[in-house]
Amino acid sequence: MKNINIKDLARELNLSVGTISKAFHDSYEISEDTKNRVLETARRLNYVPNPYASSLRGRRSKNIAVVIPEVADSFFSLAINGIESVAKEKGYHVLICLTHESFENEKTILQEFQGGRVDGVLMSVSRETSESAHILNLMGNGVPLVFFDRVLDEIDTAKITTDDFESGYKATEHLIQQGCDNIGFLGISECLSISNRRLEGYQKALNDYHVRYDSQQIINCTNDAVQNDILIRELLQGPNRPNGIVATVEKLTTPVYRASEALGLNIPADLKFVCFSNLETASILNPSLTTITQPAFEMGKIAATLLFKSLEKNDFNLSKESQVVPSRFIMRGSTI
Template sequence: MFKPVTIKDIAKELKLSTSTVSRALRGGYEISDETKKLVLDYAEKINFKRNPIALSLKERRSYSIGIVVCEVANVFFSQAIDGIESIAYSKGYNTIISQSHDKYEREVINMEHLANRSVDGIIISLAAETKNYEHIEKLHKQGLPIVFFDRILESMQTHKVTSNNVKGAFEATEYLIKKGCKKIAHLANSEQLSITAQRQIGYKDALTKHHIPFKKEYVRYCEHGGSMKDEVEQAMISLLNLPEKPDAIFVASDRLSMGCLAALKKHHSENIIVAGFSNSDVVELFSPSLSCVRQPAFEMGQIATEMLISIIEAKYPVEEFETRILDTTFSPIA
């Protein structure tokens, strides 16, 4: 039977007290640098890992962080998770990743499961279907540290990190206008998401700047974030069947962009120019082509994690919170 090495085993081998070994492993200031090095070098040599269950019982902390995103396969979220883990692991935390698939019920289950697993805090990007926030507000009121990224909940007093959605949408829409397009449709995510409102502001601002009237009939919302079968295609068909067919489309998210391009190809409308949000590394291979707004996903994940750990490790209740807005970059195809 496997028997893990304990602090007592290290103490016996190095002829030190268990309390000295424990303090050295924690980096205690009262232990000499020479003793710390001796203990840490030996711990590394035998691949010693402190028992997380014992540690959590002693310190009332699990050293684990919960992550709730709509879909790990989404390039943006996979990049953000890489950023989260890069900081979490460097600070001694493990991560537990869960997917909502943009469904409200799944998000509720995931949040409750993570809380019951006694995670020290949660980093979340809201599901497209989520309109009721009681499951998040309840945990927050109970003292569970929560940080939002990308799709944020404006009303909650906590740290948030997102990108400059207004600027990104403006640049993408203006690019389409400068390509000679005047009938620019907008394929949007669900209406209640923070990113939907912000990106629509940028879209409208670009139209206004170039004296193109905003038309509601050119906007289609995907209330399930494109997670429902044929949702994006049906939205695209309704746009393509308008009396005045769009000559360009501004798309508001990665998943919607993929669905949009697939629908244009299927319905032989490749002449329509598309620009939108996408963090794909192979965007130049898409057909039809896609000029894209890129978000600093990795950096967003890093900042969200640093924010969360600052709440977790604070000696006193945190009462001042920050919303960080990171810049986007626009990459035109031509």
């Protein structure tokens, strides 16, 4: 496929290159309507903004930003360490900005970066993010961006992910092999790439092993701990209580253990439990926790290395650099 440049885009839209450029820069001279038309067409044609097109501001902040939902999850704190290990070598500072899983926060954070405050961005999208205009805007402003872990598929840049589908499959297959025939799935968002791929792996494993699939057993957890406690308790005391659970995010561990204890359910005898988790304490929990452990440090390191390559070489094409780094399955006491 031919690469679309800004001239092609201008021709397609019957607008001048200057107008397109102003639209990407979110200029007040351009109407919202036109901006939206430009962004939609850019998306449709798979236009990759050239970060070096806007040379005005230079590239001298010596800062990169990491935009992530939270730091309480060990995945992110380990990924930050991987990112900083590269940035330090390059003499760059790392600014960490948290979206707290809010799309609105994510938008205002990226808007801030248009002023040349940072030279590049590493990002894992919020659970609410399903649109991409704010990201295309930033890239159109000459700030390169690399995704890690949680990505937006439609944006053409490097995406460093782990094998979410295979891991979801492996976790579910393991529970089936341990005798579970009614397996619950705790997701985090219907928008999120990682949650959906893990869910697809789960569904494929159920199908391959002829285990009944029941959409009632799929819970979309929220960003509110109290609400999650209620959802998990409801699942575990309902008439159709699962005997196995796959959870897609580390913070669901404590609620599942505590609800099981409160309801007199023994893990693993009554309920087998696998969690996607980088928790350091997984091995000393009661019982120790079977995990899908993501290569967090490595993912951060690869994402940062690619970002710096694109900062150093004008012709480096980030969109050809996506990588999938496999997770590790670690069997422990919560399933055996």
